[in-house]
Structures are given as C-alpha cells and as structure tokens.
Amino acid sequence: MEKMFEDSEHAFAYKSDGQLRKAYWLFKMMKFNWLISFGTNFILAAIKWRLPVIGILKNTLYSQFVGGETLEKATPVVNKLGNYDVDVILDYGAEAKEGEANFDLAKEEFIKAIRYSATQTSIPFISLKITALARFELLEKLNSSVTINPGAIAVDARKLTFEENKEWQNVLDRTYAICEAALNLNLGVLIDAEESWIQNTIDGVVMLAMNAYNQKQVTVYNTIQLYRSDKLDFLQLSHRTARQHSFLLGVKLVRGAYMEKERAWAQEKNQKSPIQPDKSATDADFNKAIDFCFNHLENTSVVVATHNEYSNLHALSILQGRQMGQANKHVHFSQLYGMSDNITFNLAKEGYNVSKYLPYGSVADVIPYLLRRAQENSSVAGQTGRELFLLGKEMDRRGLA
Numbered sequence: 001m002e003k004m005f006e007d008s009e010h011a012f013a014y015k016s017d018g019q020l021r022k023a024y025w026l027f028k029m030m031k032f033n034w035l036i037s038f039g040t041n042f043i044l045a046a047i048k049w050r051l052p053v054i055g056i057l058k059n060t061l062y063s064q065f066v067g068g069e070t071l072e073k074a075t076p077v078v079n080k081l082g083n084y085d086v087d088v089i090l091d092y093g094a095e096a097k098e099g100e101a102n103f104d105l106a107k108e109e110f111i112k113a114i115r116y117s118a119t120q121t122s123i124p125f126i127s128l129k130i131t132a133l134a135r136f137e138l139l140e141k142l143n144s145s146v147t148i149n150p151g152a153i154a155v156d157a158r159k160l161t162f163e164e165n166k167e168w169q170n171v172l173d174r175t176y177a178i179c180e181a182a183l184n185l186n187l188g189v190l191i192d193a194e195e196s197w198i199q200n201t202i203d204g205v206v207m208l209a210m211n212a213y214n215q216k217q218v219t220v221y222n223t224i225q226l227y228r229s230d231k232l233d234f235l236q237l238s239h240r241t242a243r244q245h246s247f248l249l250g251v252k253l254v255r256g257a258y259m260e261k262e263r264a265w266a267q268e269k270n271q272k273s274p275i276q277p278d279k280s281a282t283d284a285d286f287n288k289a290i291d292f293c294f295n296h297l298e299n300t301s302v303v304v305a306t307h308n309e310y311s312n313l314h315a316l317s318i319l320q321g322r323q324m325g326q327a328n329k330h331v332h333f334s335q336l337y338g339m340s341d342n343i344t345f346n347l348a349k350e351g352y353n354v355s356k357y358l359p360y361g362s363v364a365d366v367i368p369y370l371l372r373r374a375q376e377n378s379s380v381a382g383q384t385g386r387e388l389f390l391l392g393k394e395m396d397r398r399g400l401a
Contacts, residue, residue, distance in 0.1 A: 004346050005309050008394035011342040014080055017400055023338075024391040026064055031384045043371060054363050065338040066093065066366050067358040071116045074360045077337075081356055082122035085348040089190060089334060090117060091127040093359030093366040098135065100170065106132040107174040111181045118185040124332070125188040125221075125303075127357065128178060130202045134171040138164060139198035146204040149237065150244035153211060155204040172205065179209050183219045190252050190303065193223035196262055196274045203234070207241065214247040218301040218330075221250030226286040227259055228274045235289055239296055249296075252303040252334075253289050255282055287314045294318050297330040304333050305357070307340040307383055312347070319352075326351035339383060342390050 012020055043057065067074030071090075078088050090113045096106070110128055117123035130139065141164070145156040157168050182189045191206050193199060206222040213219045222238065224231050235251065242249040259275055266273040276282045290311065293302040304315050312333065319328065335344045337356040347354040359366055395401045 004350065005312070005342045006390075007346050007349075008342065008390050009397060010349055011345045011390065012394045013345070014084055014341075017398060020391060020395060020398070021400065022060070023064060024388065024395060026060060027384045027387045027391065031388065043367060057367050058363050061370065062363050062367060065336070065359065065370055067337065067360045069360070069362050071113060071360060074358065075120075077358065078120060078122060081358075082120075084345055085351075086344055087122045087124055087332075087353070087355035088120075088358045089125045089127055089355050090123055091357055091359040092132070093361040093369045096129065096132045096136075100167070103133050103135075103170070103174060107177060110178045114178070114181045114185055114187055114189075117187055123187070124355070125190050126182070127190045127192060128175075129192045129194065130171070130175065130205055131194060131198070133174040135167060136198065138167055138171070139201040142168070142201045142204075143198055144200070146200040148203060148207050148241060150240050153204070153207045153241065153245065155201065155208070172208070175205055175209055176212065179213045179220050183213050183217075186217075188219055188221055188250065190221045191223060193225045193254065193256070195258055195265070196228065197265065207238070210242065210250065211245050211247050214242075214250060216248075218248045218250040221252050221301070221303060223252045223254055224289060225254055225256035225258075226289055227256035227276050227282045228262075229276050229281070229285075230274060232285045232288055232292075235292060239292070239300065243299065249300045250302075251289075251293055251300060252305050253286065253293070254305045255286060255308070283308070283310065286311050290315050290318070294322075294324075294331070297324075297328070301330045302332070304331070305335070307335055307343065309343065312343055316352075327353055329353075339387065 015023065067077040067088075074090075081088055092106070092109055092113060096102075110126060110132075113126045117126060138160075141159065142155055142157065145159060147154045147156070155168075157165055160168060179189055189209075191202065191209075194202060203222065206220060209220045210222070224235050226232065238251070239249055262275050263273050266275075276285065286306070286308070287310075290302075290304060293300050294315070304312065306312060315331070315333070318324075319326070319331065324331075331353065333343075333347050333352055333354040334357055335341075335354075337358045344354050344356060359370065361369075392401065
C-alpha cells in the first residue's frame with residue numbers, strides 16, 4: 001500500500017508531454033519562496049493597473065490550477081477527470097466582493113453551480129465560503145456570541161443594530177437557499193473554514209444549516225482545521241451535538257490555510273495563538289480526527305482533504321483493516337486541482353471516492369484568490385519538492401528529461 005502513491009505513470013496519464021513540462025517548470029519556480037512573494041505582489045499590482053499580464057497568467061498558473069472562466073468552460077476539465085474516475089468539487093474562485101447586492105449575486109452563482117453540477121455525473125459537491133455571502137465585520141462582531149453544544153445551537157444577535165440584524169438574517173437566508181437547492185438536487189455543500197476571529201460565527205451558521213438540512217442525508221459539511229489546537233475537541237463536540245439534535249454530521253478535514261495570518265493576529269492582539277505548537281501535533285490531531293470520524297460513520301460523513309501521503313495512507317489502512325470497502329459512501333478523499341495527482345489518480349484507480357477541488361472564474365478574479373491562498377497556505381510551498389520529484393520521474397519515464 002505504501003507504494004501506491006509512487007505510480008507516476010497513472011498519476012500523470014491525463015497530461016500531455018507539453019503539459020507535463022509546463023507543470024514541472026511552474027513548480028520549479030514555486031520552490032523559491034522569495035520569488036512567490038515578489039511575483040504575488042507584482043501580479044496583483046499588474047492586474048489592478050490592467051497591465052498586459054492576463055495572457056501569460058492564463059497559460060501558466062491559471063491553466064495549472066483552474067478549470068475555466070465559466071462553468072461551461074470548465075466542462076472539458078470535469079469530463080477529462082471523470083474519464084479517470086476522479087470527481088470534482090466546484091469552487092467559485094472569485095474573491096468576495098462587499099455589499100448586499102454582491103452577496104446576493106454570489107448566492108445565485110452558487111445555486112447556478114449546484115444546478116450545473118446536477119447535470120454532471122462526477123460533481124458530488126460544491127465549495128462555499130460564508131464570506132462570499134456576508135460582511136466580514138458582521139461575522140467578527142458575532143464571533144463571541146455563538147453557542148454550540150448538545151443543549152443548544154444559537155447565535156445571539158442582540159448586540160447587533162437594527163440594520164445589522166437585517167444583514168444577519170440575509171446571511172442565514174442566503175446560506176439556507178444554497179443548502180436547500182443542494183438538498184433538492186442531492187448534492188453536498190462543503191462550507192470552508194476561515195480566520196479564527198470569524199470562525200465561531202461560521203460554525204454557528206453551519207451547525208444551524210446541518211440541523212435544518214442533514215436530517216435524512218448529509219447535505220451540509222463543516223470544515224475542521226486541525227492546525228488549530230482546539231479543533232479535535234470541537235469535532236467531538238459537533239458529533240455529540242448532532243446526535244442530541246438528531247441530525248447527521250458532515251465534516252471536511254483539512255490541516256488549514258491561515259497559519260501565518262493567525263499567528264500575526266494573535267501577536268497583535270496579545271493573545272495565545274490558536275495554532276498547534278508544531279507540525280507533528282497537527283499531524284497527530286489530523287489522524288485522530290480520521291479515527292474519530294471512521295468510528296462514527298453510522299451518522300457521520302467525512303471528506304479527507306489533504307495532500308499528506310501519511311494521513312491518506314492512515315485512512316486507507318483503517319478502511320482496509322475493517323474491510324469497509326473502497327467506495328464507502330460516507331468517506332471521500334480530495335486534493336486541489338493541479339497538485340498531488342499521485343494521490344488523487346491512484347486512489348481513483350483503486351476504486352476510492354476521490355475528487356479534485358476545482359476553482360473556476362475569470363483570470364482577473366481567480367488569480368488574486370489563488371495567490372493569496374498560496375501565500376497563506378505554507379503546505380503549498382512544502383509540497384513543491386514532492387511535485388518536482390514525481391513530475392521529473394514521469395518525464396524520465398517518457399524520455400522527456
């Protein structure tokens with residue numbers, strides 16, 4: 001089993017020789033942290049000032065990590081992945097725009113994605129960020145007013161003004177409209193985790209939505225960031241709360257994507273950092289979270305969303321050891337499009353439920369979103385060495401080196 005992620009031939013079978021070379025070049029550039037930092041600032045400024053960089057970006061970063069500018073233009077990528085039994089999680093990749101009108105437009109885009117997904121055979125989920133539907137400051141103001149436990153699920157909005165209360169109700173209405181559309185079309189909604197100073201509010205929204213829409217099947221999934229030292233406990237609390245309130249629990253397990261920002265925020269506020277003391281603690285909690293979810297699959301569905309081979313193998317060892325079957329309907333694996341193909345495609349080859357997180361949207365909208373995520377997510381930089389090794393291995397096998 002340990003060798004299954006070393007099969008570069010199957011991992012990159014969907015890439016042409018030219019695409020393989022381009023991917024190798026991109027990851028070689030991404031290996032230099034100073035270049036990423038400089039390049040990010042330059043690209044963001046160039047987009048802002050409308051300099052002629054869109055064509056270059058579209059043929060490099062964009063083509064490697066993004067499905068297309070629209071749902072329809074992403075269809076060839078969806079179909080190509082489907083040919084290898086790899087599913088897709090649609091991710092509307094534009095950065096959130098402020099204002100109630102823009103939040104309403106975003107809601108309609110997510111519902112459009114759900115309706116599109118229902119016409120495809122390989123899109124079981126869409127991804128959703130609550131900050132695409134709500135003003136950040138409103139979520140932050142409510143962050144200390146959330147109750148989640150077996151006795152109650154509530155967000156106390158009494159500290160809000162009259163206008164803010166209307167905003168808050170709009171946030172709930174938008175979220176519920178998306179979840180209801182997904183329930184009616186038998187799709188899942190994976191709600192992303194975000195910064196700790198708004199995460200309590202997001203957790204409150206998600207738990208309320210689960211209580212409403214996860215009665216008979218898992219439609220709504222919360223994201224648990226295990227690089228936070230308190231989130232294994234929160235996962236267990238969420239399960240107890242779900243059982244007490246008689247709904248099914250949906251969970252997406254990730255390590256996390258805001259580590260540097262979280263540490264800087266805690267230092268600025270003179271507070272204890274919510275981040276684990278080191279990577280080994282994160283890895284340990286991630287695997288404990290897998291154990292916990294796999295021990296409760298009678299009322300829990302889980303997406304193991306990681307590029308970490310060790311954690312994926314840990315999950316596989318449990319499934320195989322308990323003879324739970326590859327295509328267990330309660331277990332799904334996922335990696336980002338453009339990364340960790342050795343994991344995704346080899347899992348699919350063995351019959352496991354696995355998907356690519358596939359952003360879509362215009363170049364000008366999606367590239368800033370991708371660059372900021374790359375800056376925030378230190379695991380992206382850590383992954384480049386492994387990607388280069390595997391791409392180089394496949395280039396050697398094809399005689400391209």
